[in-house]
Amino acid sequence: MRHLISINDLTNNEIFQILDLAGEIEERFEDFIKIMKRKTLINLFFQPSTRTRGSFEASMYALGGDVINILEPEKTTSIAKGESFEDMIKMLDDYGNIIVLRHHQENMPLVASKISDVPIINAGDGWNEHPTQTLIDLFTIIKEFELPTNLNIVMCGDLLHSRTVHSLIHACLRLKNNVILVPAPKLDLSESFIKEINIRYEIPYIECYYTGLECFYGFDKGSYFAEFKGKTPKINAFRIHRELENPYVFYMTRLQVPDQLHNGSSIFSPYPSIDTDTIRNPVLSNKKYIIMHPLPRNQEISTELDNYPQSRYFEQAKNGIVVRMALLMWMLKN
Numbered sequence: 352m353r354h355l356i357s358i359n360d361l362t363n364n365e366i367f368q369i370l371d372l373a374g375e376i377e378e379r380f381e382d383f384i385k386i387m388k389r390k391t392l393i394n395l396f397f398q399p400s401t402r403t404r405g406s407f408e409a410s411m412y413a414l415g416g417d418v419i420n421i422l423e424p425e426k427t428t429s430i431a432k433g434e435s436f437e438d439m440i441k442m443l444d445d446y447g448n449i450i451v452l453r454h455h456q457e458n459m460p461l462v463a464s465k466i467s468d469v470p471i472i473n474a475g476d477g478w479n480e481h482p483t484q485t486l487i488d489l490f491t492i493i494k495e496f497e498l499p500t501n502l503n504i505v506m507c508g509d510l511l512h513s514r515t516v517h518s519l520i521h522a523c524l525r526l527k528n529n530v531i532l533v534p535a536p537k538l539d540l541s542e543s544f545i546k547e548i549n550i551r552y553e554i555p556y557i558e559c560y561y562t563g564l565e566c567f568y569g570f571d572k573g574s575y576f577a578e579f580k581g582k583t584p585k586i587n588a589f590r591i592h593r594e595l596e597n598p599y600v601f602y603m604t605r606l607q608v609p610d611q612l613h614n615g616s617s618i619f620s621p622y623p624s625i626d627t628d629t630i631r632n633p634v635l636s637n638k639k640y641i642i643m644h645p646l647p648r649n650q651e652i653s654t655e656l657d658n659y660p661q662s663r664y665f666e667q668a669k670n671g672i673v674v675r676m677a678l679l680m681w682m683l684k685n
């Protein structure tokens with residue numbers, strides 16, 4: 352029996368097996384309908400969700416299985432009567448064949464996996480990881496660039512708290528992509544995360560003296576030095592290759608913590624965002640790229656870009672169905 356707690360629970364080969372299967376499902380959807388009758392998925396969500404919960408549910412129904420949704424368990428289950436999380440998992444594994452767990456606390460899926468007799472899928476744990484979103488992100492990248500390798504993946508926004516970013520960084524580095532980091536002030540990756548990456552992959556974390564990506568902060572390099580010196584965080588990268596001309600993926604993320612103000616303005620400002628002005632910047636207009644976002648978005652992607660040919664964020668959400676169908680088939684077989 353396999354659990355999926357971290358993206359590193361899957362080898363690169365296994366990732367490709369799942370994504371190939373997702374591709375087959377997309378091509379021949381009818382052939383996969385109702386092939387998993389009598390299997391029950393339990394969605395156990397301690398935090399809100401639209402796409403993750405909804406697409407796991409839709410995927411299981413498409414495969415012919417059943418779904419039990421347990422939402423806001425702190426209010427709706429015996430957790431409210433003082434029952435422990437561990438006891439709850441011991442019971443739930445008798446009621447279904449696979450448990451999809453989202454929790455506000457890091458590592459609760461890992462705790463569940465030590466108790467459960469059925470596979471646990473981490474659907475997001477605190478600020479730690481969100482491995483199934485990474486599978487969707489990679490599937491979206493493959494559809495565009497065929498191989499999810501040798502690309503420049505630019506992660507923008509709240510890198511400290513975005514679990515989607517953390518899982519995706521591991522996958523991108525394992526697949527030999529450059530990872531360029533454009534954090535909001537005070538929201539760069541944690542030192543412990545950077546250290547873990549350095550140790551695990553022996554990839555240096557370097558300062559990019561000039562990437563031209565300052566346009567994500569809403570100003571070009573000239574005004575940056577004139578007006579914003581000292582305010583803008585440095586752009587850094589885990590650099591694997593020197594192919595800065597290879598295609599780019601701009602991966603935007605929302606602010607995950609309450610906005611904090613100082614003298615009336617956000618301490619996380621300038622928050623990296625993208626709009627029609629950003630994409631008119633010559634640095635971007637010279638590049639081959641797509642724009643991604645795990646969603647939900649706040650202000651970091653202007654709605655003006657929704658029908659823009661490079662935008663992929665709604666397609667990403669749609670890809671959640673076939674990728675999660677493939678994952679369920681793969682996990683219930685293994």
Ligand code: NCD
Pocket residue numbers: 402403475481484514515605645646647
């Ligand atoms: C993300 C999450 O929950 O981590 N959403 C998702 O699953 N697509 C991103 C977010 O909430 O910002």
